[in-house]
Amino acid sequence: MTKLIPYITQNTNLPQNSISNTIALLNQDCTVPFISRYRKEKTGNLDEVQIGEIVKFKTQFEVLEKRKIAIIKAVEEQELLSPELKLKFQNCQDLTSLEDLYLPFKKSKKTKAETARKNGLEPLAKIIMSQRSDEIEFIASKYLNAAVENEEDALEGARHIIAEWINERTDIRNQLRKQLERFALLTTKVVKTKKDEENAQKFRDYFDWSEALNRCPSHRFLAIQRAEKEGYIKIKIEIDEERALDTIERRLIKSDNTCTDQIEIAAKDAYKRLLFPSLTNELLKNAKEKADDEAIKVFSKNLKQLLLGAPLGEKRILALDPGFRTGCKVVCLDAQGDLKHNETIYPHAPQNDSKGAMKKISSLVDAYKIEAIAIGNGTASRETERLIKRIAFKNPPEVFVVSEAGASIYSASKIARDEFPNYDVTVRGSVSIGRRLADPLAELVKIDAKSIGVGQYQHDVDQNKLQTSLDTVVESCVNSVGVNINTASVPLLSYVSGIGIKIAENIVAYRNENGAFPDRTTIKKVARLGGKAFEQGAAFLRIKNGDNPLDNSAVHPESYQLVEKMAKDKNLAVSELIGNKEVLNSIDLNSYCTETIGLPTLKDIIKELEKPGLDTREKAKVFTFDQNIKSITDLREGQLLPGIVNNITNFGCFVDIGIKESGLIHVSNLSDSFVKDVNAHVSLQQQIIVKVLSIDIARKRIQLKLHK
Secondary structure (H helix, E strand, O other), X not given: OOOHXXXXXXXXXXXXXXXXXXXXXXXXXXXXXXXXXHOHHXXXXXXXXXXXXXXXXXXXXXXXXXXXXXXXXXXXXXXXXOHHHHHHHHHOOOHHHHHHHHHHHOOOOOOHHHHHHXXXXXXXXXXXXXXXXOOHHHHHHHHOOOOOOOHHHHHHHHHHHHHHHHHHOHHHHHHHHXXXXXXXXXXXXXXXXXXXXXXXXXXXXXXXOEXXXXXXXXXXXXXXXXXXXXXXXXXXXXXXXHHHHHHHHHOOOOOOOHHHHHHHHHHHHHHHHHHHHHHXXXXXXXXXXXXXXXXXXXXXXXXXXXXXXXXXOOOOEEEEEOOOOOOEEXXXXXXXXXXXXXXXXXXXXXXXXXXXXXHHHHHHHHHOOOOEEEEXXXXXXXXXXXXXXXXXXXXXXXXXXXXXXXXXXXXXXXXXXXXXXXXXXXXXXXXXXXXXXXXXXXXXXXXXXXXXXOOOOOOOOOHHHHHHHHHHHHHHHXXXXXXXXXXXXXXXXXXXXXXXXXXXXXXXXXXXXXXXXXXHHHHHHOOOOOHHHHHHHHHHEEOOOOOOHHHHOOOOHHHHHHHHHHHHHOOOOHHHHOOOHHHHHHOOHHHHOOOOOOHHHHHHHHHHHHOOOOOOOOOOOOOOOOOOOOOHHHOOOOOEEEEEEEXXXXXXXXXXXXXXXXXXXXXXXXXXXXXXXXXXXXOOOOEEEEEEEEEEOOOOEEEEEEOO
8 A cells, every 4th residue: 555555646646545545445345336426525526537547547556566576576586686676676667667677587588699698708798898999809719619610600699698788778778669659650561462352442541551650540550450460451660770779879889999880780680689679569569558548438438328328218119120021020018118019010022011011010009008119220220210100190109210239139148038038039139129219228238338339449459458448337327327126137237336247136036036125125135235235236226116215316325314314304204305405405514414424425415305316318309310311322412411420439420311321420520620529529329410521332431521
């Protein structure tokens, strides 16, 4: 802890006391959502993002410390660890400087320098480096032996040792790093034997490319790396070699004699054979990590917006998974999302039974008192939407087009098989479409986030980092909205603070055996749900129409007595206090402060009591595409069209305009002024109007502009 707090403070600029208390809570197995919401007095009112930063740098510090221990042990085993060297290792603040310091002690494979040492040439190398003799060839003749036949062999061996010393010089490595960071060019060359392949065409912009690496945006770097990985191009880093060599020589050469010539040759060898390959690999690795972080950040932002998308709420829904030859799968769901009916209709080619399909949909809407229709946005979506709008319903339901992204992944998953063991994948997929209209969050948590299709090069980035980030986003979203414990699925419950998959399964098992939970206290009866899990999760688990009105709020059970005291002081029952804004605003919060509960928590309690259990998400809105646009060939430059943002990247956003191909609004076409952050101008699933700028039918590319 002594070094940890200053390390995190240095990297985050957060107050030391807040960091210290947050780490103490994390070490007690408290979750980030719980700490940020219910321990504000401890953390100094830090939000989830700030606590997430503390978690990140705590992990980084632990990795660094673990590596220090391993390195110190390795050098100690070589009997080369002095107290001064140990202190240097211990004082390293990052992995790069630590690895540089360790470089001379690494037990590597047989090197040219090692061979030269065994041949007795290290003293000669030291003489050359002293730069005191002008007769170095004569001196070299004294080092001949069975393995060293002549003076040139002796000098070459000495140069190999000097090259290794140069490579191990921290100051030289750091200077070259700075040059590479500032001036390195990323260049590509097409692999001629593969450039005409069909799959290669998507990378043709990068066949012969050159750009300053420090200006290459993350999406372009990842695209170039993917092109290299698939064998279409070769990547190379270029830098001014003369400047680099001058940097090395200025730190080595102090005289002008025959030793100088040997050092210059050794410097060139060190640069080309050791330094440049090593440092460019490091540079590309760092660039990849930076690009990964950017791409993961974009994915995480998109996922958050998608999960917190507008729910329709508890409505009776008819959901359609459209198709041509195989027909449209139809399911009817009740207000709780339970499957009540399923069948297949064939309104499109080749059967073309549109009349029979319309009649069937109309009768199902009447029979199940359907309030909304959800149509998947895949194949035959537009045709199915037009068919539905031709039906003369007695009580017309609202019609929504819903993203199918990931529905096929869900329908074939174990979760879907467990939910619907007696139905095939087509029925499960349709149910998923209907449920995600009712509540996107509750349904999308069942699908691997990487399959939802809102990422940027998600298959090219560090998969462990990506998974960790996406899990954090899902956990944050689930806990910010809260979960109805009496209707939630196992996947949804598993993301609740302190719960996890096993306890989630036990909650559902208890619910199936004993019926709905009447209050939060009963939650403690669930197997393996102990005091810690209850403390962390209870306030995020909601009970509608339960015995205690506070159970349908974000007020933590540990604060119930406080609320009861507030109500008693106002001569009201708790149920009468809830929603009574006038009374709530008249409460003197200072008089309720205790050693553990301060104004931040009290303000949260009052805010929650004003609107208990309120879903902060907007309500789903009906959207209609331009009915005259059926394919890319119907588009014309200058047209204004309605669209829905279906993906956001660093270089712009993609928009669904109701046809197979999504159009791109490049970042430069989002505004007439400079755009720093795409998310400041559009959000995922936002309904917008766009102007068609250009259409490339051959490459299936549509360029759009945001119409204000």
